Amino acid sequence: MKSYNDSLHEQLNIPLQRINRDLERIVLHDPDVSSRSIVAQSVLELIRAGGKRLRPMMTIVGSRFGTEPESDDAYRLAAVVELIHAASLVHDDILDQADMRRGQPALHRKTGIYKAVHIGNYMMSRVIELMTSNVQEPERYIQDVASVTTTQLCIGEYQQMHHRYNFELSLDEYWEKTRNKTALLMATCLQVGAKASDADDRVSELLYAFGDHLGMAFQVRDDIMDFTKSAEQLGKPAGADLRNGHATLPVILAMKDEAVASRLRELRSTSPDAAFDEAIEFIRASGALDQALLMSHDFMQRAWGIIDQLSDFNAHEDLRTLWNYFEERTY
């Protein structure tokens, strides 16, 4: 059965095959990497393991708000943002000590940490090489994609690392971390797509704000699903974020209940699985998941308001499609 998630590219009329082909070509056409190299083989495996390709689709949608929609540059940028995302996942999995990614052993489980680190680095440096050699006017994009985004991604990770097993995080700290880790890249995807097609600055800024709101809502939904979905649906153990010591939104909201908070404060990386299982049940029963969902709705409403402001463009329908996808996605 085809789910709403599966058909997003069809609804947006974006050829996913072209994005996947462009992604593979980034590696296959690299004259410095032989096809037998562990670098080529590992990156191709990562690409072929799938993924939603949300970020590249957002880049293409962004390009539809300018005078040169869906140009070759826009497709190149779409592949580039997916490669940035994939590279960040390689290093994330080391940080999170993850076993699996997209149904396969995480890269560092296959190659060892040192090689995985440098394969992730290769992906990022290949991005910069492409941006500086193939895209017209590279200066327009480098700061957006390579510099700001990745620095902020790191700061998001530092914030997460510093707060590990500290569930007393304030909501403001949580929003900042979430923006750095997730929303900025989504916002940037729409914006660079718009810039690639010469959209005007006001439109580009509205698209950035739309992506930011969607990204925030996306992460909150992710946080909720960590408690509501099965390990099979998630591709990782249920409650994995909590087990890794991450203060996600449901956890922060559940901390307001002293009975739950006292249990959560006792959790450490060395706590037995049963202690985490019990904490997960307490969080589920606390009403925190419903509160988090309401907050996610609030971001979605703000995103909807931006669609209205862009209703002069035919492509505003694509923003509605994206909005519906984020609203209805189930995994």
Next chain:
Amino acid sequence: MNRQLIMETGRLLTQEMPPEAGIRLTVGSDEHFLLDMASALHAYDMEPDERRALLGCYWLLRQAMRTHQHVPAEEQLAGKTVLDGDFLMSMYYQFAVRHGQMKLVIDLATTNKRIQIRRAEGNTTDMLLHQRICRFLAKHYKQVAYEVI
């Protein structure tokens, strides 16, 4: 003169380092590379600000690569080192853009990539970066003229 340039560049980088990262800039085992580069930079005609910016880019790249070179094999210890290296590399881009060194970023892009490939494949890369920056200087700057008496 070379140590003075390294000190001034270190101060500049420290000022621009976001506190959230908690990274301390160090010369470490790269001291001779930084001294060599400082010496090379003094051989070319450029403003002092530019000299500091170029050395800053080199320093950030070297420290990023040195950090990832020494990533612990034990998973529990690796995370912070991985993140520090990532941060230094991304700060290199930010610093370069902020100080008008886009040409350097463009010129070094392929070399950076080749270094990562060689390392992933288990090869050494010590001199690649140094050589490429020296070529960049020779291409884009005039050598200081000395009067021969």
